[in-house]
Amino acid sequence: MNFKERVLLFFHETGEFFLFFFQAVKKFRGGMRQGEELVKQIYMIGFESIPVVILTGLFSGLIMGLSLGNALESIIMGTAQYLSGGLSVALVKELGPVLTALIVVSRVCSSVTAHLGTMRVTEQIDALETMGVDPVEYLVVPRVMAGMISLPILGLISIVFSLVGGWMMISGIHGVQTSVYIEWAQIPLKINYIVESLFKMIFIGGFILMVSTFEGFRANGGAAGVGNATIRSVVTSSVMVIFLDYVLGTLFMIVSGGGV
Numbered sequence: 196m197n198f199k200e201r202v203l204l205f206f207h208e209t210g211e212f213f214l215f216f217f218q219a220v221k222k223f224r225g226g227m228r229q230g231e232e233l234v235k236q237i238y239m240i241g242f243e244s245i246p247v248v249i250l251t252g253l254f255s256g257l258i259m260g261l262s263l264g265n266a267l268e269s270i271i272m273g274t275a276q277y278l279s280g281g282l283s284v285a286l287v288k289e290l291g292p293v294l295t296a297l298i299v300v301s302r303v304c305s306s307v308t309a310h311l312g313t314m315r316v317t318e319q320i321d322a323l324e325t326m327g328v329d330p331v332e333y334l335v336v337p338r339v340m341a342g343m344i345s346l347p348i349l350g351l352i353s354i355v356f357s358l359v360g361g362w363m364m365i366s367g368i369h370g371v372q373t374s375v376y377i378e379w380a381q382i383p384l385k386i387n388y389i390v391e392s393l394f395k396m397i398f399i400g401g402f403i404l405m406v407s408t409f410e411g412f413r414a415n416g417g418a419a420g421v422g423n424a425t426i427r428s429v430v431t432s433s434v435m436v437i438f439l440d441y442v443l444g445t446l447f448m449i450v451s452g453g454g455v
Contacts, residue, residue, distance in 0.1 A: 211409075211413070212406070212409050215405075215409045215412070216405055216409075218331055219331055219335050219339060219408075222335070223336055223340070225332045225336070227336075227340075229333060229337045233337040233340055235337075236340075237341045237345055239303070239306075240303050240342055241341065241344070241345030241349060244298065244299060244302055244303065244349055245349065245352060247298055247302060248349045248352050249352060249353075249356050251294060251298055252352065252353035252354065252355070252356035252357040252360065253356045253357070253360040254360060255290070255294060255360065256282070256356065256357035256358060256359060256360020256362075256363070256364070257360040258360075259282060259285075259357070259360075260282070260361035260363070260364030261368070263281075264365050264369055277379055278361070278365055279358070279362070279371075279376045279377070280379045282358065282380070283380040283383065283384055284383050286353075286354045286358065287384065287389060288388050288391060288392060289440065289444070291350050291351075291354040291357065291392060292346075292395045292396045292440060293436060294353060295346060295349045295350040295353045295396065296346060296396070296400070296403060296436040296440075297436055298349075298353075299342070299345075299346060299349065300403055300429060300433050300436065303342075303404075303407075304403055304404065304406070304429060304432050305407075305425050305428065305429050307404065307407040307411060308407045308408075308410045308421075308424050308425045308428035309411070309421055309424075309425050310411065311407075311411025311412060312410070312414030312420070312425065313414075313421055314411070315412060315413075315415070316415060316416070316417055316418075316420060320334070320412070330412075334408065335405075335412075338404050339401050339404045340401075341404070342400035342401050342403065342404035343397050343400045343401040344400075345400065346396045346397065347393050347396040347397055347400070350392065350393075350396045358380060361376075362376050387447075387451055391443075391444070394443070395439070395440060395443050399435075399443075402435060402439060403432040403435065403436065407428045407432060410424045410425070410427050411428070
């Protein structure tokens with residue numbers, strides 16, 4: 196496949212995705228009736244992801260506390276106590292949403308694509324259509340809504356445990372008191388940072404589940420096709436997490452009057 200064909204294929208697949216996207220958005224009201232399926236997906240996407248989110252958040256905080264604390268102390272003695280301020284802003288605005296979304300991509304999106312891809316190649320989705328069941332309303336919308344609900348909760352859990360990890364490292368190595376750590380963690384935080392973080396996680400959570408369901412629906416060619424669809428889902432979702440974080444962060448900065 197030459198460069199021109201790759202470019203045309205990219206625009207063709209992008210167009211297919213947005214058609215799928217708008218079709219799913221139009222079915223949101225109907226998908227809300229799938230209460231049992233929504234609860235099931237929230238449990239799978241959200242509740243079952245909590246242990247890995249806690250571990251990832253805790254060790255991320257430990258790593259940042261160790262590395263940044265030592266870096267600050269090597270420049271000016273006694274400055275490690277101020278690290279919690281920068282840590283809290285970085286986690287709330289950027290690292291919390293991004294790390295949590297990437298965890299969901301690796302643990303959930305691959306599973307969703309493989310599941311729906313298997314249903315597609317074994318003609319189970321076609322069977323639903325034959326029975327008069329809208330597969331987008333029944334299979335896609337509950338998963339997308341579950342992603343939008345679950346990711347903000349998981350993100351908050353990740354941020355809290357990252358701050359705990361940073362506190363464990365900074366207080367353990369540099370002797371910073373807990374009250375000082377908490378005080379400096381609160382000082383630079385603004386309410387719009389939290390609003391920005393929640394909005395990012397809601398939007399990104401829905402988008403990556405939309406990508407994973409889209410790739411599952413267009414899988415073909417048996418087991419190999421399902422595998423390829425899963426790879427595309429994980430790669431595309433991972434790239435879009437970073438891209439959307441940048442775009443949404445820039446938009447919030449412009450809206451809040453901070454410039455680009």
